Amino acid sequence: MKNLGFKAMIVTMAFVLLLAGTFGGGSAATAAEAPEINAEAAILIDANSGKILYQKDPELTLSPASMTKMMSEYLLLEAISKNEIAWDDKVSISETIHKLSQNRSLSNVPLRVDEKYTVKELYEAMAIYSANAATMALAEHLAGSETKFVEMMNAKAKEMGMTEYKFVNSSGLNNRDLVGNHPAGGPEEENMMSARSTGLLAYNLLKDYPEVLETTSTPVKNFRDGTDDEIIMKNWNWLLPTLIYANKYSVDGIDGLKTGSTDLAGYAFTGTAKQGDMRLISVVMKTDSYEARFNETAKLLNFGFDQFESQSIITKGDKAEGNSSVSVVKGKEKQVGVAAGESFSAITEKNTEQPYELSFEYDQALLTDDGELTAPIKEGDQVGKVVLKSTGEDFGYITGDKGSSVPLVATDSVEKAGWFTLSMRAIGGFFGGIWTSAADAVKGLFS
Template sequence: MYKKTTVILTLLFLLSIASPFTTSIKAEEISYEAESVILLEAETGQVLYKSNADEPMAPASLTKIMTLLLGLEALEEGELDLEDKVRISENAQISFDGTQSVMGFDRVGQEVKLEDIITGIAVVSANDGCIALAEHMKGSEDRFVRAMNEKAEEIGLEDTSFANSHGLDDPDQYMSARDVAKLSKYAVNNTPKILELESKDEFTFNDITQPNRNLMLPEKSYGYDGVDGLKTGRTADAGFSFVGTALRDDMRLIAVVMKAPDEPTRFESARNMFDYGFDNFDKLNLYESGEIVGDAPVTQGTDHFVPLATKEKLAVVTDKEDPSDLDQKLEYDEDIKAPVEQGEKLGELHIYDGDESIGSVAVEAAETIEELGFFGKILRGISNFFSNLWESIIDSITGLF
């Protein structure tokens, strides 16, 4: 349990208020044509716009964000190496016939460098590369799919189920737009190499050069300033889908468009959401990791109070044209007893815009507080007794007047 201590420290920020001559679109003016959309800020996770965002839908190649995430995490943890040779199985040897997005492996038994497999999945959305990676990592695609679903549960994806590693239509393969956005946020923040790969203009394998299918990359036909990812998707069930991410002025937005009717529409829908987000919102960095935000009383400790520090950086997103006052409320453990170890979680700091909580961060002990020894506790008890007695006398005297 935490005792709510309202610092009602009002955080009044004079934001970069939009010029009266600036024209920006409003939420009701966002133009999109898709069955499901969502826009969120990537650091805070704040949702800036959504429509039908929780309906499970066929994800098509948006699935590959999870496939890449597992591969990149394994690389970071040393379980894989980019120089590894991946043996191509019969399952992964998909013909280059135009019906699927593939790298185009030559033959069963071919050995391909893992770096090429990862890049092929990221840049040209290679279905054959997904199967090859899955089998290389887990021995079979089925076991890899189990790992995908376990990771989805770990991240907190509530309307997601994976049945394959590439995203071809399957009744047991679905994601909501909100889950796609949450997965993308997780991948971008935890495996930044995904953006390095996804922003490559083209990929050449076996003397075949294929372009990146993300036409919102700045040099492409639907180019948008700041876009550096993430993934397109198209199947009969999924229609035309897209998750894009763009970075401007230290604010990264993620836009998800699911089941648009055609390619231009999915990109124009994402463009309109990006315009809305960048035109109307600012990201405020309120606290850095380790910053002192208050203190909490400690009983039987060598100090009466322990300073509280943010465990992580805390940022929030606010409206440019209506920069409301923000309140912060510090909640900490009701009964903190020494000893207290530095780094021990003791509560949370919440940021409110009116009644709405728009951000929070764990707070921890900024220093160690040792427990009083036997004689120290006796002396503290005597001190507290006389202090309380004196306060009672003062209150009694004050009550006479």
């Protein structure tokens, strides 16, 4: 699409084009027939843009159970990336964590007080096997105490823009299961998040630390292989290839992300899969059974891949047909070309003719009162943005953005004109104004 065909609007300096019949998917899930998702809350997100493709009670606050560990994983991977800790760091085990780790019914690998474990070992136990005591050990190692780690969790949630959340521990268990250790909140409290906040957490985890998938996609791994404490860790994501529901509820390309279940949470799952260039994230919360969460996840992800596709909307360098320049003052040239500074793809519904709205929006801080740019201008300078918005019902973006955009940039450099050129223009404008006034006065004599 080399000519964007924007229509100029004098007052707002915006250019708008309704692309009727060109690109599908304006209203996200409204045109496509969405499946009935048997969960109290659910959401489906394009992992690249953050576009929400489906939602059901997305702001309802529920227990995420062990989906909590996505935040613990994020903070750990962030600390690794900042060289605050290392994969081969040795982690000591407190008596409290040792005691909890012996309860195998709570999804644990046994940990010894007289042993030290690498960060990598405990991380794999957390991400693959959802090991709760291992998660707590990492929290203590990273923050000094789990209480301080919980403070970090809540601060990071706020920083990410999550709106419905409360973290009281690092693992997602109910506080009553933590053998008398309550990092935050009361003895019967549990972490709480909405499907929207859970989806935003997963979106940020995959965007910032996609390497997490190398671990979450592992079906089976031995903990402490070759020792007396060796444990076979089977991934609780039973949609992974070779695991229990891989064939019954098949989703091509699934490689994560995190299950969760407690009495309060029921059975929940944050899933992700990639097919071609498109990766989707799904969240289902409070389903009726262990199996149901995988059935509902498969329905949601397969719906997304069946009904939506990624399309190139704008290519870097695309110009607006007939309006590909803007006026410049104090420059050697009086116009400068503008074009899209980056390529732009969007998730669209397949086989639909629902329009998008594209707009050229100039940075008002750069414009004069007459809507002109001021020289000097360098080629590639951003002068605004090209925004894509849906014209139909729109679930928006998990990040809260109203629409996706790419920079609008100058295609040429415009040097500032010298004083002589500016003076001559001013004189020309002065006499031009006198001539116009005189001509109007003469006309008035014969009216």
